[in-house]
Amino acid sequence: MDWDKLRIFHAVADAGSLTHAGEVLHLSQSAVSRQIRALEESLDTTLFHRHARGLILTEQGEFLFEATRAMSKRLETAAARIRDSEDEVFGELRVTTTFGFGTLWLAPRMSALYSRYPDLKIDLILEERVLDLPMREADVAIRMKEPSQADLIRRRLMAVSMRLYASQAYLDQHGTPESFEDLSGHRLICISTKSAQVSAGAALVRHLFTADIRSHLTVNNYFGVLQGVLNDLGIGVLPDYVTEDFPGLVHVLPEMGSAEVPVYLAYPEELRHSKRVEAFRDFVLDEVIARRQRLKAESSD
Numbered sequence: 610m611d612w613d614k615l616r617i618f619h620a621v622a623d624a625g626s627l628t629h630a631g632e633v634l635h636l637s638q639s640a641v642s643r644q645i646r647a648l649e650e651s652l653d654t655t656l657f658h659r660h661a662r663g664l665i666l667t668e669q670g671e672f673l674f675e676a677t678r679a680m681s682k683r684l685e686t687a688a689a690r691i692r693d694s695e696d697e698v699f700g701e702l703r704v705t706t707t708f709g710f711g712t713l714w715l716a717p718r719m720s721a722l723y724s725r726y727p728d729l730k731i732d733l734i735l736e737e738r739v740l741d742l743p744m745r746e747a748d749v750a751i752r753m754k755e756p757s758q759a760d761l762i763r764r765r766l767m768a769v770s771m772r773l774y775a776s777q778a779y780l781d782q783h784g785t786p787e788s789f790e791d792l793s794g795h796r797l798i799c800i801s802t803k804s805a806q807v808s809a810g811a812a813l814v815r816h817l818f819t820a821d822i823r824s825h826l827t828v829n830n831y832f833g834v835l836q837g838v839l840n841d842l843g844i845g846v847l848p849d850y851v852t853e854d855f856p857g858l859v860h861v862l863p864e865m866g867s868a869e870v871p872v873y874l875a876y877p878e879e880l881r882h883s884k885r886v887e888a889f890r891d892f893v894l895d896e897v898i899a900r901r902q903r904l905k906a907e908s909s910d
Contacts, residue, residue, distance in 0.1 A: 614648040617641055618656065619677040619710040622670065624661045633636055665845035682745035686879060698888040701730040709831030710872070711735040714850050715893075722892040725813035729885065742877050753807045756875045763875040764890070768899045769848045771867040773811040774858040780840040786844070786862060792820040796843030796877065798834050801827040814846055853900065860909045 620630040621641060632642045649656050656670035668822045671755050684888035702904065703846055705815055706715060710731060740746035743760055750756065756763050775785075786792050797818075804827075818825075824843070832849055835855070845874055848870075874893055880886045 611648070611651070611702070614644050614651075614682075615673075615677055617644045618673065619681060621657070621664065622666055622677070623667075623675040627664070627720060635823075650835045677723070679744065680899070686745055686877075687906065693796075695735075697800055698726040698729055698884045700728075701732060701886055702749065702885045702889055703732040703747040704733060704749045704751070704889065705734040705736070705740045705866050706751035706806060707736065707737055708735045709848060710751060710753070712830075712832045713835065713848070713854070714754075717854055718896050722889065724831040725892070726888055729888065731889075744876060745877070748883075749874065749881060749886055752873050755871060755873050759880045762878055762881060763873050766872045766874055767900065768869040768871050769850055770778075770869050771807075771846050772849050772853070772863075773844050773848050773861040774804055774838055774847050774864060775844045775861050776838060776841050777857065779838075779843065780861075781858055782841070789820055789862070789865065791798070792817060792844070793823060796824040796826065797822045798826045798828070798843045798845040800829060800831065800834060804829040807870045809870050810846065810848075813865075814869040817846070850900070853903070 611735075617630070617634060617636070618632050621627060627638045627641045627661045628646070630636075634641065645656065652669075652673075655667050656668045656673060657664040658667060675881065687712075705717075712735065716733065719731065722731075734740065739752065740750060741754075741758070742750055743758060744754075751766070753769075755765075783795060786795060799814045799817070800806045800810065802814050812910075824840060826837055828837065828879055831851075834845045834847055835844065835851060838858065839855070840849065846899040847858075852860070874890060876883075876886050876890075
């Protein structure tokens with residue numbers, strides 16, 4: 610099969626338009642169209658439905674696009690490894706993690722990474738869906754459970770748990786709960802159990818609602834929960850690492866909390882020697898060690 614025709618097909622399928630694909634490939638629309646027709650003839654099938662608004666892949670086209678997309682990811686990996694210098698760290702690195710961990714822990718610390726490697730380009734992908742690392746949907750992942758995919762290098766970073774926090778202003782106005790039953794007189798701010806989150810957090814929220822909470826605010830991510838707490842709306846269920854950057858939060862009912870949630874860093878085996886991955890991994894480990902040392906110092910005070 611002609612690699613050049615496959616490259617052109619992939620660009621057309623990705624753009625959904627002969628014109629746009631031609632702009633990307635620096636080819637005329639007619640040249641792109643000829644290559645697509647030739648590919649369809651060689652495969653004896655139709656790859657696109659043509660209509661006034663553009664092109665839509667046929668079922669056979671979807672099969673081929675899935676294959677060319679996998680090929681493209683592999684080629685990107687090869688190119689990235691070739692570009693990685695022995696002495697310099699540069700280029701793009703796609704990092705995925707959850708919205709909460711990415712906004713509340715990772716992003717605030719990344720100035721340390723950029724100060725070391727100013728030419729590094731990070732594409733931070735925040736979503737609860739577990740991206741497929743071997744298929745190169747991302748290069749590195751930080752996940753709230755041990756990855757189950759094969760051919761991944763993984764490292765446990767730390768453990769977090771969900772706990773109850775409130776602002777001092779809220780507690781001054783509404784009082785500090787002394788027992789589980791006292792929560793019924795307060796507003797609870799949390800992630801809905803119907804939203805994507807770690808099972809330990811959902812289990813804690815379900816338990817808290819058995820206290821007959823009179824008022825609540827549910828948000829679909831921890832950043833929103835934190836904003837509610839900081840603005841004195843109620844008592845929030847938040848991961849315990851938020852206290853590092855928001856020391857003014859008051860830990861409510863310290864005896865209550867979720868089970869520990871392990872946090873793992875993972876990346877494909879094929880990126881084992883990538884300087885960009887190595888730089889990011891070492892940065893995260895340095896931050897985790899610093900956190901561990903702070904917690905140890907606080908507990909010994």
